[in-house]
Amino acid sequence: NAGVTQTPKFRVLKTGQSMTLLCAQDMNHEYMYWYRQxxxxxLRLIHYSVGEGTTAKGEVPDGYxxxxxxxxxxxxGLESAAPSQTSVYFCASSSGTGTANYGYTFGSGTRxxxx
Amino acid sequence: xxxxxxxLFLSVREGxxxxxxxxxxxxxxxxxxxxxxxxxxxxxxxxxxxxNMDMKQDQRLTVLxxxxxxxxxxxxxxxxxxxxxxxxxxxxxxxxxTLTFGKGTMLLVSP
Numbered sequence: 443n444a445g446v447t448q449t450p451k452f453r454v455l456k457t458g459q460s461m462t463l464l465c466a467q468d469m470n471h472e473y474m475y476w477y478r479q480x481x482x483x484x485l486r487l488i489h490y491s492v493g494e495g496t497t498a499k500g501e502v503p504d505g506y507x508x509x510x511x512x513x514x515x516x517x518x519g520l521e522s523a524a525p526s527q528t529s530v531y532f533c534a535s536s537s538g539t540g541t542a543n544y545g546y547t548f549g550s551g552t553r554x555x556x557x
Numbered sequence: 558x559x560x561x562x563x564x565l566f567l568s569v570r571e572g573x574x575x576x577x578x579x580x581x582x583x584x585x586x587x588x589x590x591x592x593x594x595x596x597x598x599x600x601x602x603x604x605x606x607x608x609n610m611d612m613k614q615d616q617r618l619t620v621l622x623x624x625x626x627x628x629x630x631x632x633x634x635x636x637x638x639x640x641x642x643x644x645x646x647x648x649x650x651x652x653x654x655t656l657t658f659g660k661g662t663m664l665l666v667s668p
Contacts, residue, residue, distance in 0.1 A: 446599075473654050482660065483660065484645070484658050484659060484660035485600075485645070485658040487655055490654065490655055492654050500655070532599055534600075545588070545590045545592075545602050545605055545647070545649075545656065546600070546602070546656060548599035548600045549599050550599045551597075551598070551599050
């Protein structure tokens, strides 16, 4: 029972490099989300998806792109990393907005440092 | 837009009760959640309450909801050192697929 799996767990990038963070869920959830967590800022929504093939912008989408080609996977891309993108990134999934709603299931996070 | 506010820090002694408070602004919130984050880990759902309820109890956890004042609280009875963590309040508005989180309250439990 894996839940939500994020890879990699840690990464150091140089400014200008690109990378992709992978999120995989095995709960057949429709909705998936990418958040970043910074000290004193709480969790901020980057992008989210309400189904395979769909994506939407969140609160802080600039500098990031996402894709949801398969229902179980949600990819977060950084095309040209900047030091301001140093953060802990969390992926989450949920079953949707139905009445039996138990909120999100979170992955364990990816700690990214951009130098 | 929606806003969720929490106090940033709470310190208690082991065995005492802890009360973590949260206020929210969106009167159309349908579900309100409490998440726990231990150091180096993701967020774990602790409990949730539907907006037509005013109280929910789950073992040592009691959630109180005052819809009139848009105030949510989490009471942890007999707090243990293992309860030391960051606690996040979150709210979901009807028809929306995203949660709005507070900045989190760091709970420190001393022996």
